[in-house]
Each structure stands twice: as structure tokens, then as C-alpha cells.
Amino acid sequence: MPARRWGRQLGIDLMFKDEGANPSGSFKDRGVAVMTSGLPEQVNTVVMMSSGNAAGSVALYAALAGVRAVVFMYQGGTREKTFMTQAYGATVVAVNAEREAEVLHLAEQASAELGWLLMNTVVDGNPLILEGYKTVAYELTLELGDIDAVLVPVGSGTLLSGLWKGFREMNALGLASRMPRLVGVQPTGSCPIVNAFDHGLCSVPRLESPPKTIAAALTLDDPKESGALALRAVRESDGAMLAVDDQSILAAWHRLAREGIGLVEPAGAAGAAAIEQALETGALRLGDRVVCVLTGHGLKDIAPMERLLSAVPVIEPCLSAFYQACAGAIERGQEDATGVANDL
Incomplete structure (x- = not known):
């Protein structure tokens, strides 16, 4: 899914991969389908x-x-x-x-x-999980051709490792001419793999304190072998691991929804939250062709986002009541329409 306005503002060719459209609403279906078939x-x-x-x-x-x-x-x-x-x-x-x-x-x-x-969905629990997750890379390569970078929300790191496996296989088959850089993203309140990456480690030490973040799907203090494999994938791809705070995740969630890209859960917005940081650190470069993976549907974790939305007014069935209750929204709507027209 292209995000032309967002990408144009940042100087990149930006696209999103929506995994919330899977049967249970997240990327997990890819791996679990393969595991169950076996x-x-x-x-x-x-x-x-x-x-x-x-x-x-x-x-x-x-x-x-x-x-x-x-x-x-x-x-x-x-x-x-x-x-x-x-x-x-x-x-x-x-x-x-x-x-x-x-x-x-x-x-x-x-x-x-x-x-x-x-039946746990980590590499050391069942290696078949990667066979399911690699299909994301297959689809991206077949639909888009060469990609410069992929941003991925990371808990255990298994999805990121599956992507790397898939891209390597597509490259070996001659269906892609280069490998994309993988940029893994974790919330600051649960970022053991980021910590290990920053310190040049090959394994991932367990967090000293329990994870604390609104991105509930990314709360994992000890990714074990899955984390080590993710580190290897990131480094082999010349990628990076980045951490984003909860406020940045909420802001990205809001923008994804308001721009019609998709309604995602907080964890699914983590990659989008790191786009500007990735540009600032060199993990992304101007002109890059970038895909950001949205890992889960927004209706799976509603509570953290409610703080960004105003209460729905209750009115009598007449326009005067509507004008009184929603005057600010009407004015903002007119301004937004003008801004969108100018941007287009």
C-alpha cells in the first residue's frame, strides 16, 4: 500500500504491508498455518x-x-x-x-x-515458524521487485528472521538483484534486542526489569535464540535495531489511521513510528524504496488508543444541537479539506 504524501514529505518511496488482513488479524497466521499443517x-x-x-x-x-x-x-x-x-x-x-x-x-x-x-511461535520452539513468515518476503519481492529497506516491529524477532530467510531465497532464485536492509523496531520499555545490537552482542541478555509499554504484543523480556537469530539477520542485511517510545507509537498509530493507511494495534505501528529516526541515523536514506510492515489489526488492542480520541457527543435530533456540539470539528474539517487539496 503506497503512502505517497508521507513518503514525499520524507524524501523516500514509502509503502506499507498490512498483515492485519490475515484471518485472525495478525502476521502470526502465516507461521501458525504452517505449524498446524505439520x-x-x-x-x-x-x-x-x-x-x-x-x-x-x-x-x-x-x-x-x-x-x-x-x-x-x-x-x-x-x-x-x-x-x-x-x-x-x-x-x-x-x-x-x-x-x-x-x-x-x-x-x-x-x-x-x-x-x-x-506450540509456541518462536524459533527455538518450532523452526517451521520461519517457513510461514518468509512468505511476507516472497510477496513483497514478487509484487515490488527490489526494495531498499523493510521496517519491522520486533518482539522475539522471529518475523524479522523469517523475512531475511525469504529475501535470501528470492535472491538465490534470481528474483531479486539485491537484499533489503532490515530495520527492527522495539518499544523503549521492551527492547532487549536493541540493547544487544547497540552493545555489539551476538546473544540477547534478559531485561533486568519487566517490560512496560502500550505495545502489548511486543512485551518480551527474554527472546533467547529467536533474538540471537534476529541480531544476525539485521547485521547480515546491513540493517539496524531502533527503539521508539510510547508517545511516538501513538502518534504513528494516529497518522496511519487519519491518512487512511490502516487501523493497527499499537505494536503494529512501531515500525512506522521509527521512520524519521531511521532517516536521522542512516538506517534509511533519501530516495530509498521502503516497506513498513503493519503487524496487527487495530481492533485487537483498543484501550491504548482511546486516549487520543474525544468522547462521542450525544445530541437531540436537530442541526442546531449538532452545530453546538461539533462547531470545532466543523471548522477543522473545512481547514483540513483545504490543506489536502493544496497538498494534492
Whole structure:
């Protein structure tokens, strides 16, 4: 999806890849679809840990495969993601733990003691996940040809690693003449991979404090092997890891919606929030052909964005009441229309 006005203002050819259009509303469907297709026939129950998006995806594809899903949800996830996961028939338990690692350990224990298949969406949990995520790179290459850089929101880093795998394969097949730089983006309140990148490390130390950010889908304090693989992908692509604060994420969310690009959850807006920082640091360059991945639909995590929106006025059914309640909005609308016409 082209963002001509936004890109023109920054001096780049900017496009967005909307992963919120997938069946459960996030990029997770790509990996989970491949993982589910490889389930052994004797499996009747899968168990996992998730803070939200993976939970809904696993619940959906488990239902399609005719198996039961049990989800341990870190701190309950968002209300919308919990609802979706339950609607697909999964058994959901909210775990009041300080760190995601504790919830993962619980899922591992249940798997070992009850004979359920552990189905987590990280590289060290299931390498098949990359086979699904690499299809994003396939689509971008086939639709756009050569790309200079891709911005990717990062939690564990698995999507970024899948993209790198896909771009390498497309290059090996002769379908692309160069490899794009990968720019991973994490929120400042949950950025272990950024910290490791900045310090020149090859592995990712666990965060000393629990993650704290409005981007709930990116709260992971210890990405383990997935984080190390993401570091390798970023460096091999001559890319970068950047951190953005919550205010920047909210501002990017607002702009994405107001410019008609898409309604995304806060985590999905992280890449867009880093565009200007990437230009300032040299991760992006003027004239670059850039794709920013939007990882999840906005209706999956509503609460953080409500603070940016005014309350809906309730009026009597007459225009005078409308004028009184919405005078400022009418004036702003006229000004905005003039500005858009001038910009076009």
C-alpha cells in the first residue's frame, strides 16, 4: 500500500504491508498455518503461552485442524485478544506472572505432564515458524521487485528472521538483484534486542526489569535464540535495531489511521513510528524504496488508543444541537479539506 504524501514529505518511496488482513488479524497466521499443517495425526491437544496475537491464531488454526487448544495468557492479554481466542474454542487461562518466561515454563510443564504438544511461535520452539513468515518476503519481492529497506516491529524477532530467510531465497532464485536492509523496531520499555545490537552482542541478555509499554504484543523480556537469530539477520542485511517510545507509537498509530493507511494495534505501528529516526541515523536514506510492515489489526488492542480520541457527543435530533456540539470539528474539517487539496 503506497503512502505517497508521507513518503514525499520524507524524501523516500514509502509503502506499507498490512498483515492485519490475515484471518485472525495478525502476521502470526502465516507461521501458525504452517505449524498446524505439520501436526502429527495423534495430536489432539496443543498448549502454548501467548500475550495475545499468537493465542488467537493458534486457536483459529487448531479449530480448523480439529484439535483442542489450551492457552496460558501472560497477564490476561488484551480484552479483544482474549475474546477472539475463546471464540475460536480455546481454553484460556490468564496467568498473573511478572515475566513471560514464567508463563512459558508453565506451558512447558503442562506439555510434559499431560502429553499436550507445545506450540509456541518462536524459533527455538518450532523452526517451521520461519517457513510461514518468509512468505511476507516472497510477496513483497514478487509484487515490488527490489526494495531498499523493510521496517519491522520486533518482539522475539522471529518475523524479522523469517523475512531475511525469504529475501535470501528470492535472491538465490534470481528474483531479486539485491537484499533489503532490515530495520527492527522495539518499544523503549521492551527492547532487549536493541540493547544487544547497540552493545555489539551476538546473544540477547534478559531485561533486568519487566517490560512496560502500550505495545502489548511486543512485551518480551527474554527472546533467547529467536533474538540471537534476529541480531544476525539485521547485521547480515546491513540493517539496524531502533527503539521508539510510547508517545511516538501513538502518534504513528494516529497518522496511519487519519491518512487512511490502516487501523493497527499499537505494536503494529512501531515500525512506522521509527521512520524519521531511521532517516536521522542512516538506517534509511533519501530516495530509498521502503516497506513498513503493519503487524496487527487495530481492533485487537483498543484501550491504548482511546486516549487520543474525544468522547462521542450525544445530541437531540436537530442541526442546531449538532452545530453546538461539533462547531470545532466543523471548522477543522473545512481547514483540513483545504490543506489536502493544496497538498494534492
